[in-house]
Amino acid sequence: METLTRAPKPEPTSRPGRRTTAPRRRPPSKRGRAARRNLTAYGFLCAALFCFALFAWWPIVREVVLSFQQTNLVDEPSWVGLDNFRTVVADPAFGQAWRNTFVFTLLALLCGYVVPFAVAIVLNELRHARAYLRFVVYLPVMLPPIVSVLLFRWFYDPGPGLFNQALDAVGLPTLSWLDSTSTALISLVIVSTWMNLGSGVLIYLAALQNISGDLYEAAELDGAGILKRIWHVTIPQTRLILMLMLMLQIVATMQVFIEPYMLTGGGPENATVTVAYLMYQYAFVYGGNYGAGSALGLMLMLVLLAVAAVQLRLTREEK
Numbered sequence: 001m002e003t004l005t006r007a008p009k010p011e012p013t014s015r016p017g018r019r020t021t022a023p024r025r026r027p028p029s030k031r032g033r034a035a036r037r038n039l040t041a042y043g044f045l046c047a048a049l050f051c052f053a054l055f056a057w058w059p060i061v062r063e064v065v066l067s068f069q070q071t072n073l074v075d076e077p078s079w080v081g082l083d084n085f086r087t088v089v090a091d092p093a094f095g096q097a098w099r100n101t102f103v104f105t106l107l108a109l110l111c112g113y114v115v116p117f118a119v120a121i122v123l124n125e126l127r128h129a130r131a132y133l134r135f136v137v138y139l140p141v142m143l144p145p146i147v148s149v150l151l152f153r154w155f156y157d158p159g160p161g162l163f164n165q166a167l168d169a170v171g172l173p174t175l176s177w178l179d180s181t182s183t184a185l186i187s188l189v190i191v192s193t194w195m196n197l198g199s200g201v202l203i204y205l206a207a208l209q210n211i212s213g214d215l216y217e218a219a220e221l222d223g224a225g226i227l228k229r230i231w232h233v234t235i236p237q238t239r240l241i242l243m244l245m246l247m248l249q250i251v252a253t254m255q256v257f258i259e260p261y262m263l264t265g266g267g268p269e270n271a272t273v274t275v276a277y278l279m280y281q282y283a284f285v286y287g288g289n290y291g292a293g294s295a296l297g298l299m300l301m302l303v304l305l306a307v308a309a310v311q312l313r314l315t316r317e318e319k
Contacts, residue, residue, distance in 0.1 A: 063298060064294075069291050070083070070291050083291075084294070088282070088299075091278075096270050097273045100270075100271070105254050107189040108189050109250070111189055112189075112193040112196060112253070113200075113246065115197065119201050120201045138199075140197060141195070149191060149262040153178075153263055158179065163175070180268065181269055188256070188272060196252070203241065208234065211233065211237045216229055243311060244315070247308060255300070266278075279296045280293070
């Protein structure tokens, strides 16, 4: 008998206009996905490092170089060694600027460091209108610094100013807030404290809310009053934040510039000339002496680095 054999079926041919299924791609391995994520992360990191180097590290290097040069930023600079430092130190306003800066920093610590912590403790204990009061406290930070300074210029006006009107309303003598050597510097401290109060309060509030309530309950059972609870519970539990804010406060206040520049111009009788304002005068007022201004800025940077080193040492010991 003959066996019937079937002819093999012809392979399907692709017809014009007919879609053919593409072979499936193998999903990337875990190692490939991790490498891709790392590459993306390194890309963002390189961009951030580039911006930081361009706007932070390069100006520092440039300042160090300029402090040893005599230049107007147009002609070819010439190296003068330590002459810029000698010029700055020989200036009669040099010592006055450092004294004013240290006094301003001390007064700002008494007001701008203690007051926000006290306000944060009060807000943390409130049960009603907490969100509204936080907004009110943080509102000055939302204003541009120049707007806040101009607002206080009207407050300090010896005629229709708000502060003198308030003093006159209660029968107290008015003050020459910005025109007297005895009140000009403290007036700048008030402005600086008001502008930066909100940031410090929010940071302290975040630290206070991380304190366990059991510690306060145990202190109350031991008969501790509110002051003892603050001293024995609140401050020890927030000491790292307090030390960090102390360093930030010192660094910020020693670079004060906007307040004396806009309100007093360094007067009266150089009572409000600070190191940063004297740097500005050397660079943009005294015939463009950028080398002397950079030398003074380098001195200020070294002082701030010393403060930061001490703070890091104390923080390491606390840990």
